[in-house]
Amino acid sequence: MPMNCRKCEKKSKVNNCRKGLWSPEEDEKLKSCINKHGLGNWSCIPAKAGLQRNGKSCRLRWLNYLRPGLNHDTFSSQEVETIVKLQSLLGNKWSLIAKHLLGRTDNEVKNYWNSNLRNKIMKGGESLKSPFSSSKLPQCTSQFSFSACLESMEPSTKEPTQPERGVEESAAKGGRSQQLSFPKILFTDWISMEHPEGQNPMQADEGMSSNWACSMSSTDVSWLELLQASYMPSDEDLIREFGVGEFRSHFNHGETVFDAVSGVETSNGFQMSQGPFVFNN
DNA sequence: AAATTAATCAACCGCCAGGCG
DNA sequence: ACGCCTGGCGGTTGATTAATT
Structure with a gap:
């Protein structure tokens, strides 16, 4: 600096x-x-x-x-869904959450949460509280253990989500509308599906090159446990879960930042600094 | 129509981590 | 090692707008 x-x-x-x-x-x-x-x-x-x-x-x-590239439109139902999911997983890490929403700022996400979502979640009980039942959701702190989380999860009982149906509607109906596979959203922080030039960096001999350094914040250290769980979501999983247009993970490739799902160049990079990682599978 | 209340959101505040001298 | 500084972050405030009485 x-x-x-x-x-x-x-x-x-x-x-x-x-x-x-x-x-x-x-x-x-x-x-x-x-x-x-x-x-x-x-x-x-x-x-x-x-x-x-x-x-x-x-x-x-x-x-x-x-700043160029900001999106000041109202939040789409998919964006809201992403916010709810990530907030339940990460807590009030607004900057992290905002990095998954193209053109949104941490302040915007935070304001939206505080004014629109927080109260609804308080009122709505389980429906908006979390994609997971409260008894199965470990607290997201720096001590958060993914192993514990994985162990506590029921195996793949989720139904496909319906992104077009907003969470508000789900809340109004008072039931849990989504039952998600927990780790996927986290994996997409650092797992690239497609190299923009057609090469999958996960398969590179040297693991991740410096250009493909993946990002983990200091509070995400326990995310490494996910690696040890040898779980890798498929492209289809990710797209079904979040929709191509809404949930994005970004990787730096030299000066250019690409969306991990679409491969499209973006301006909203998720800077990743700590790598390389070794994958067990 | 006016007053009151609620909701929204831009901006500020204070703290922290990390770089530099 | 220490102090100073910036950039970054989350929490909070307060002005404005919308909705309700």
């Missing part, structure tokens, strides 16, 4: 930083500044852009609102 520019930093401290909603003029200044200078040290951006904001505010505005 580069150190900050002292000159810019001093300037920004002297400035009386504006707070509150951003005006269109401010947005324009920030956009043109980033277009001109690129993304660098956020503490330097306000001075360069002529904004009386602090760098943190600029960063937030850019990431949550101005």
Whole structure:
């Protein structure tokens, strides 16, 4: 991480930083500044852009609102489904969850959860609480054990999900609408189905090359247990579970990020830093 | 139509991890 | 090793809008 520019930093401290909603003029200044200078040290951006904001505010505005490729449409039923599933698995890891929803920010997901889903889940009991029965769902903490989870799961009793039917409808009916195979959603974080150039990196002699380094956050260490479980979902499993368009896992290939399911180049990369991994199967 | 309440969401705050001098 | 700094994250606030009374 580069150190900050002292000159810019001093300037920004002297400035009386504006707070509150951003005006269109401010947005324009920030956009043109980033277009001109690129993304660098956020503490330097306000001075360069002529904004009386602090760098943190600029960063937030850019990431949550101005950044290209953001999707500000209402959440689709499949996106909602993904949020519910991931929240039940990962807890309030909004940035992680957002990485699985193209064009969505952590803030957006978090807001949606807090305003739309949380209360419904409280009211709706099991229907929205989790894809798994509460008695079988281990808490998702850093101590979370996938082995324990796998052992506690009943073997493949799920029915195919119906993504077009929103979770709201499911909640209204008051029953569990989905019974999912637990580990799949997690595997897709780091298992690539197809190499964009036709080569499956899982079959590479050297395991995963540095270009295909997979991502695991520090809190995901126990995910390694999944590897030891020798369980690998098929393409069909993943697509049936989440739909090609909605659930995506991303892998870095050099400078370009590809969607693991569709192979389509995307701009919303799930940066993965820790690899390679050895697969047992 | 006005007042009140609820819902939404952009933005802020504080904390933490990690890099650098 | 230590302190300072940035970037990143999750929790929270508060202004605005919509719905209800």
